[in-house]
Amino acid sequence: MPPDRPRRRPTLYLTDVATIVLAVASLLLVVSVVQPLAGRFALPTSVLLALVGTTIGAAASFVLNSPTITAFDAVARPFAAPPVTAAVFLDCFLPILLFQAAVTMDIRRLLEDAVPILLLAVLAVLVTTGLIGWSVSMVSGEALIPALLLGSIVATTDPAAVVAIFRDLGAPARLTRLVEGESLLNDAAAISIFTILVSLLKSGGAVAVGPAIGHFVLSFGGGILLGVAAGRLATSLLPLFHGDRAAEMTLTLALPYLVFIVGEDELHISGVVGVVAAGVTFGSTGLSRISPFNWAFLNELWEQLAFWAGSFIFILAAILVPTLLVDVGVRDLLLMVTALAAAMVARMVVLWGVLPPLTWLKWSAPVSTPYKLVITWGGLRGAVTVALALAVTEDPGLPETVKRFVAVLATGFVLFTLLVNGTTLRAVIRVLKLDQLSPRDEALRDSIVALSLVDLRDSLAATAVDYRMSEPAAAETLARYTRRIEAATRRRDDHAATLDAERPEMLERDRLAVALVALASHERRLVLDHHAQGTASRRVIERLLHGADVMADAARTDGRSGYVKAVKKIARYTIGFRFAHFLHRRLGIETPLARRLAERLEQLLVTRMLLDELVRFISQKLTRFADERLLQIVRDIVDNRHDRAQRMLGALQAQYPEYSVALERRILDQAALRQEQQAYRGLYEEGLIGQELYEDLSRRLRKRQAAVEVRPHLDLSLKPGELMRRIDMFRDLAPEQAERLGKLARPLIAVPGEKLVRKGDRGDSVYFISSGAVEVILPGSPVTLGRGDIFGEMALLTGEPRRADVVAATYSQLLVLHASDFRRFLGANPDIRAAVQRILDSRLTADAQRSGPVLRVS
Template sequence: MIIACLLVVIAVIQPLAARLKVPASVLLAAVGVGIGSLAAFLLATPLTDAFNAVVEPLVGMPVTSAVFLYVFLPLLLFQAALTIEVRRMMEDVAPILLMAVVAVLVAAAVIGYGLHALFGVPLLACLLLGSIVATTDPAAVVAIFRDIGAPARLTRLVEGESLLNDAAAIALFTLLLGVIASGQPLDLGQGLLWFVASFVGGVVLGAVGGRLVVSVLPLMGGHRAAEATLTLAAPYIIYIVGDQMLKVSGVVAVVVAGLTVSAFIRPNISPANWRHLVNLWEQVAFWAGSLVFIMAAVLVPRILTGLTLTDVLMVLALVVAALIARALVLFLLLPLLSAVRLAEKVSQPYKVTILWGGLRGAVTLALALAVTENPGLNPELKRFVAVTASGFVLFTLFVNGTTLRRVIALLGLDRLSPIDQALRNQVLVLALADVRDAVQEAAKRHEIAPTVSRSVIARYDARIAELAGAGDIEQALLDRERLALGLIALAGRERELVLEHHEHGTLSMSVVERLLRHTERQMEATRADGRLGYIRASRRLLKFDRTFRTAHLLHRWTGVERPLNRRLAERFETLLVLRLVLTELRAYITTRLTPLIGRRIAELLQEILRARLTATTKALDVLRLQYPDYADALERQFLRHLARREELVHYDGLRAEGLLGPEVHDSLRRTVATGKSGVGEEAPRLDLGLKTRDLIQQFPLFAGLPKASLDKVSRLMHPQFVVPGQAVVRKGERGRGVYFVSSGAVEVRLPGHAVRLGRGDFFGEMALLTGQRRMADIVALTYCHLLVLDNADFEKFLAVNPEIRTHIESTMAARAAANGKG
């Protein structure tokens, strides 16, 4: 009943906070303190006993620190990590780690030694207090940032700091609490070693747990409820395993697990299910965070009973010490990172906002509550920590929290930059023009009097004229800035198109993951190096990556085909989808980007896109030439998936129009899902085509050999698969074999000219027959199937096949003569 009533209070507070322009966390704390104070008064007053049955559960609320730390904290940490933009956060990883981990140690030291010197409180108790109040609560701060439109980087810094800050602070708190409870002196070396081991152990556990969650998600079969339940269970399992079983930081483990899932989940879950998961987690985190805040606030009056002047002075001293510690990190240590180029410079207004925005909340109160519940601590220490920490939380909420909006406004961080303002105006002009045209069309369609429609349209014309007078984007931005803006938008749209194909089920998960990483690299490279960065990042996708090269080497040295087969099929699918996406992007530039960034810059974007499309088509055609049947099967599969998607959309449309009842609609969807609609087929399989006997039979030189000779040749030769650009033979090396080209083409790069060899040709014989070193580099122009005959086997082969020996020797003589003329 108490929880239900508190949820009602939480619901009422949200619109009230918005109307008062006060952070909801601040209002929750105020209401919670008010409820706790009123309940304590009604229970203690001799005036009436009428409310005792109601207020007794509130005053003696059976909520311990374990409830906060084991029930609510894993949820809040996992949700914060799950919804953060990990790739963008990595751009500021150095300042975030500094403000999160180093700042915790600095805060604990400054606060600990400061209060110890001023009030004579035992040093370990002061250090413990410093670790408790080092935790920050970004909820109220981020809410203000989003409400006023603060810069995205500022929000990212605060969210990232708080996420890792809690983990480091709780690890330090656990260490200090254990030392105090044991009564042993603090060994700095051993303590630091335990802190690092606990932190690193949590990182490893979180990374493993997060990847395990991501790998299990596809087994849920796309069922939203199953996926959500799995992610809901994961943070609890990881937290308890780390904290209770492995004795590492469960908080760090949950945070890292959330970040890992956030970074790798998108290819393993449909976009619609991802949106559902994010919405669900935001709701769960809202309930959990609000309940923690209001329940902790209800307990504050009980903690602050008997407050003295000394307690007030300690709280004020703590406020000053915390600000000094935070300022040391922001204004002294952070510039050092920028000086050594480990981090992008953080502006002074950002630093001031982060300094004043260091609000404390539920985690601080929960840790203080944990101290009061520990039977191994003396009552004076418990009271010191509880009172001082609670007073500090209230100060940051009611002073910093209520004035932060004004501080941000004074620093000018609530205003858009000139570039963003120009972009906003341009978007508004285009949007308003579309709305005006739509209103005009609607008025004609519904036969509304022109006098009525003109009065509505006139307002839009006035707003468009006003915005046009403020200057357009071409005046506000340089050409290279508009080009970079267009390229980032292009990469963003490319990402959305990949996700659309993913939602339609036309892509494998590995290809989705690869293409999403590719678009992220494009955006990061464009932000860093503009047009050149975008082009370099785009070309990287067409190159053979490390996994492909590893699979290729594995096949070359061991003959194992499966990894190479999988990588080649993945490359085929990647190139096919990339070509489709790039084709769709051409229309996007014309319809969306041209009005926004201007015709000249849009033409540059089209030129860049044409170059990408040409290179992608070339790479795909090279593959198609080698494996035409697989290319046809892959395109057939794409169309089959598209047909299935269109069929489902058609049935959903008929259901929405009321033409189908729910039973018929469900039956039709089940028919499509089970593959009984006539479009189901087995997924195509790529065959590398490296069976030695088949390759030999395709080779014209061996066409006349009897079956027994073919069998002998098959045992002597082994197949080799080479990729475009691979050097098969290098000039100057000793000959170890002769190569027969079964399919594909290679180029012999001689001084002054090059010779192209194709199917039915061979090379490498001169070095074996003459004993000389290789005379030229021979590089694959396409994917090639080669038959390789080693040196010793080559001599045996020629000895038993004199006709072939004559053919090879005559070819060698002709080549030697041609080389001499060249």
């Protein structure tokens, strides 16, 4: 017979792993059941979790304290006294919530409201801490430091319930962004102030303003530096994983915990700010290093992790509420009301007192009064407040009176904001009509609905034919969609007519802005498609995504003029390109410039492909969204972009034709490999080839893909000997003369628009054009010089300042000779001296004919 299994103890204790696992599983069950209930009762999930958790904690305490009910003591004990400390909230759950919010945050849109977000996240926390501390101290007679400690604990807001309500009601995206942005940083501000005040309480010292401010700034600044560095390091590791999704997800899970613990415990800076900075950095730079499919999975994974962490925080914090609210009296309620009123006043002071002057100075976009009211009323408190209150009760260095004072008031504060503000916020939003779309957005919505329904109806008609559905069934279904299309079209026309009557010019600009935003958004999707297909390198994808974001933001803010300015801005040389060109021109270092030129050629090549796809998008999709006049404006804008990109691409291709062909061949090879991969996948899914054969084909395919993933190297062809052979006057030089000249001459690449010679400068060099073209800016019209020409010689031979600017018209390869070397070279080569003299005489004659004998060309 098998041996008897060991008998369990009749009473389960917190040290039993099985008990803890059972409690966690039970709470997971509760969380899953709460979701549909919250939807049915139209309550935020966090509010309902708080109610359920408080009920569980109260029931467990009642069972344990009851002398008659003893059968359920083992079950009630882990819920009455859960093994939860402040460290569990702050170290386990908070990094997940912060990182998820940061990594999915649209940083470009967040920066648009940086000023009001920082005001709410930092200044509002300081004002709230001070006002609550002063008010509660005055009413209660409590010392100022404990009262300020209470203020710092309740100053931080929790956006979970508020954002859930916003999304349910369709509140404006900017309102959601303001609340989420505030929550990312105010935890750090509150925790920093909390830490300072706890130290003061323990030491019994006076408040030292200077060191406290220094500590606050150091904590914030250090957290930002740590987070950015860690985020950059993490994204730099991603290419090593070669698209392995499990490895990439594991890295993102480790990142926030490493930053938080190292920041808080090792470097003594804000781990909260560090996690936020790491998440924002990873989210803004990781998209181009992770495939779109893996990025979508990352978002889903972190959304699930944040849901679990947020749910556990609320329910565990709520379970602790009955323990923290023991022996609440009337005096406590009075102080609670005082703290609540002070918190409201503090937010109003910042929103109505500080923000308007900043708006007037154009440092911040305006925030409307309805937004301010919702932000004020929606300042709910949550788990971080409970965690900090719990940390006070666990600290043996603090007096018991301070522990009770903070625990009772902070917990009551949280319950009030959740149960009163949280349950009434939906009604406040509806009264302020923030759940309603503007007339312009309603017209846009109906246009999009009509467009989508037309596509759906056409698809349904094709499906009915494919599946041989009866004509009555198909006709009835299609007629229903036709009626919906007609209704949406009528509503759109009614809204448009109303807006046309009120402000026709504004409506036209709005429509064009919406169309351009849609165009930029579609361009971004196309860039991600190319990223998924491996068409372009990572750095090029990053720049193209950045460009699409810049164009969308500019069109959203300034319409057509903003979009056009953004296009011009994107086309400029980047700081990295300018630095690489500086290294080449001043120090003769070629490798960085070769890399940047290769990237620019690749970017222009992909941009031309994107613009071709955008033309098709306009013809196939935007035609149902806008009238012909508006479409023509959009087409003209895209055509201008196409012409500009083609000119810039042609200039590079003319200089490096072989490299351009190699890049195009690489793109075609990648397309062929993708199609081959899809073909193998289709054969495997249809059962025509087995798994072993499919895996073998896939392995071979991956090896070929790895070979074409690396962009070919660009040779700048800057060997002086090769450059001299392209210049006619140097072709007849003896080998020893050519070798001597090659040692004296310095090769140079000029980029379009670069000013090579400045009017009024003293001449110190002469330039020979090996390939490309430059323009001499003269009165009347510029003179173009091309391959084999020379410029800059007149200032050297006449001793006068340069009399005209010379600008590179295309990418050009030049040979540069210093003045002294040039004169020695001419002295040793009479034939070349004669050729240069003839050029000089012809230019002097042209000068005299143009504007008199005193004018010199160079």
